[in-house]
Amino acid sequence: MSINNTSAIILNVTPYRETSCILKLFSPEYGLITGIAKGVKKLKSRREPLERGFHINLTVYLKNNRDINTVSNIHIIDFFPGIRNNLQKTAIRDITFELIITSIINYNPQKELYSILLKFLSQLEQLSEIDILYILLWRFFLKFADISGFGPDFSQCIYCGTPVKESSYLLINKGGISCRNCCKNDFRNSDFLIPERLLYVLASSILQYDNIPAFGSAELLRITRLAVSYCRYHLDIHREFKSLNFLENLFLSETNCTCLHIGF
Ligand SMILES: [Zn+2]
Known part of the structure; x- marks a missing residue:
């Protein structure tokens, strides 16, 4: 596994269970990646729910041969209102x-x-x-x-x-x-x-x-x-x-x- 900080555009968001969501992301270093953001919906610090079209910074935990990676430390750079x-x-x-x-x-x-x-x-x-x-x-x-x-x-x-x-x-x-x-x-x-x-x-x-x-x-x-x-x-x-x-x-x-x- 490698831990990487990157920026990305959220191309799609799918709710996952009660508090998580699966993000389809486009990033300069890794192209298209799919990441699960665990517990992201219950964070009190997050005023804006994550949506398609947001420009974000995040940490990606890339695992070999995995279709879905874990992502965290998501910070919104621009949500293009x-x-x-x-x-x-x-x-x-x-x-x-x-x-x-x-x-x-x-x-x-x-x-x-x-x-x-x-x-x-x-x-x-x-x-x-x-x-x-x-x-x-x-x-x-x-x-x-x-x-x-x-x-x-x-x-x-x-x-x-x-x-x-x-x-x-x-x-x-x-x-x-x-x-x-x-x-x-x-x-x-x-x-x-x-x-x-x-x-x-x-x-x-x-x-x-x-x-x-x-x-x-x-x-x-x-x-x-x-x-x-x-x-x-x-x-x-x-x-x-x-x-x-x-x-x-x-x-x-x-x-x-x-x-x-x-x-x-
Ligand atoms: Zn001609």
């Missing part, structure tokens, strides 16, 4: 969490992805314009694909090599885009279309908040589905994303959604 109190933001956050839970291998260091996730959460916390929140989500997926080795090339048409400056089709299985002239297969379908204004936003290295195009609800959902489909294909994830269905329900019932709850 701006995300926590906003259903739209929690829905967007949960899609990134589900991507990590379904694809990251346990106990592998993930320092780059961890810092991208932390930056994403702090931007999600601070910003409020709905179109910007979704662009943050899509850019997160793009960075995730890049560091996982299957980032799509948006610079030129995969067939004719022409620099792409207009709306194009994402060819999921080929990891690139096709101009309208070349795209003659099943992907010539509006589900796979990347609008010109979005290509520009995704390709720029720094996001300019004052030059963000507006998307309607249907378009926000369509492009989010496309981003998830792209990663699911390349990571060989067969199950549907529950967080995506949650988002769809959220859009369908925007005025009456307080009863919605999601569990991975």
Whole structure:
């Protein structure tokens, strides 16, 4: 067994017996880990119950060949109240969490992805314009694909090599885009279309908040589905994303959604 202090993002919390809970954690040193926090619910010193999305410090007692480790000394660094109190933001956050839970291998260091996730959460916390929140989500997926080795090339048409400056089709299985002239297969379908204004936003290295195009609800959902489909294909994830269905329900019932709850 080794005893390690680390920081982590809580990706999921499952109550366990009367006073404990099982945490699914994402940490820079160990990637995805599952830990049982014993007695954590009866601590009088803890004002905030542990929840999904918290950024914490903790001690992990790693045991070889164990699926569940013991964790203790949990201190909350940030509980991101701006995300926590906003259903739209929690829905967007949960899609990134589900991507990590379904694809990251346990106990592998993930320092780059961890810092991208932390930056994403702090931007999600601070910003409020709905179109910007979704662009943050899509850019997160793009960075995730890049560091996982299957980032799509948006610079030129995969067939004719022409620099792409207009709306194009994402060819999921080929990891690139096709101009309208070349795209003659099943992907010539509006589900796979990347609008010109979005290509520009995704390709720029720094996001300019004052030059963000507006998307309607249907378009926000369509492009989010496309981003998830792209990663699911390349990571060989067969199950549907529950967080995506949650988002769809959220859009369908925007005025009456307080009863919605999601569990991975
Ligand atoms: Zn072409």
